[in-house]
Amino acid sequence: MENLTPRARRFLIPAQPEGLSVDFVNTRYWRGTDAPTETFSTIEDVLAWCRDSAGIPASMIDAFRARHLRDEETALAGAIALRETLYRLYLANVERAEPDKRDLTALREYLNGAAPRSELSRVDGRYEWGVDGQHFDLTSLLSPVLWSAMELLGGARLSKLKRCANDECKWLFVDDSKNGSRRWCSMSSCGNRAKAHRHYYSKLD
Numbered sequence: 112m113e114n115l116t117p118r119a120r121r122f123l124i125p126a127q128p129e130g131l132s133v134d135f136v137n138t139r140y141w142r143g144t145d146a147p148t149e150t151f152s153t154i155e156d157v158l159a160w161c162r163d164s165a166g167i168p169a170s171m172i173d174a175f176r177a178r179h180l181r182d183e184e185t186a187l188a189g190a191i192a193l194r195e196t197l198y199r200l201y202l203a204n205v206e207r208a209e210p211d212k213r214d215l216t217a218l219r220e221y222l223n224g225a226a227p228r229s230e231l232s233r234v235d236g237r238y239e240w241g242v243d244g245q246h247f248d249l250t251s252l253l254s255p256v257l258w259s260a261m262e263l264l265g266g267a268r269l270s271k272l273k274r275c276a277n278d279e280c281k282w283l284f285v286d287d288s289k290n291g292s293r294r295w296c297s298m299s300s301c302g303n304r305a306k307a308h309r310h311y312y313s314k315l316d
Contacts, residue, residue: 123232123239124255125166129268131259133283134164136198137296142281154183157190158252165255171247178247189249193221197260201283205274218260224250225257277301 138150138160151157158175161167196217203210230241242254250257263269268285275282275296282296295301 121230122168122171122242123234124168124171124242126231126238126240127165127255127259129259129263129266130285131165132197132256132263133201133259133272133285135160135253135256135259136194136201137282138194139198140282141279143277143279151187151191151194154187154190157187157249161252165253167252167255171252175247175249175252186249190253192217193250193253193256196221197256198283200264201272202274204269205272205283221250221253222257222261224248226251226254228258275301 139147140150141147151160158172162169162172196214199214200210200218203214226242228240229243232239232241240258242251263272263285268287271286271291273284273286273293275284276294277296280296280301282301284293284296286293
């Protein structure tokens with residue numbers, strides 16, 4: 112039987128929507144508070160997100176662990192650096208500001224390290240991208256985020272990107288509402304909180 116080395120293997124990654132990269136930057140929330148909530152406390156948190164949200168197969172994550180988890184702090188810092196680079200670029204667009212050239216340079220470097228999508232397959236009613244088994248570094252695991260970012264930054268939906276009107280939240284979202292009037296990341300959280308706040312102060316008047 113042929114002994115397949117990691118370099119000879121291929122993996123299938125489900126095609127993800129443009130919004131995946133927005134979900135990624137929102138893994139840090141309540142950015143406007145003194146103590147933002149960080150969901151990436153360890154590299155295992157990042158790997159769990161890659162599996163559950165980005166569709167990275169468990170076999171690819173296991174291969175990454177075998178090769179690259181000797182320095183977990185560096186891997187974690189790399190994931191957070193990518194997330195914050197994307198957040199700053201997206202926020203600049205929301206605020207109609209010029210992006211920092213350093214962030215653009217960093218994103219280009221990340222994109223150069225993304226796994227190339229060499230094959231498109233139809234599996235169980237959905238599309239999946241084939242990637243070579245030699246790509247086991249962190250940037251490759253986060254390739255779906257980078258593919259999503261490319262599609263969002265270069266597409267028409269970029270103009271719909273907004274920041275939650277709650278200054279303590281600062282989550283980003285794509286406003287696909289019919290009249291483009293959405294203000295909150297979620298009406299059930301920040302929206303209702305703002306309504307309750309207005310109601311409270313109206314009673315004081």
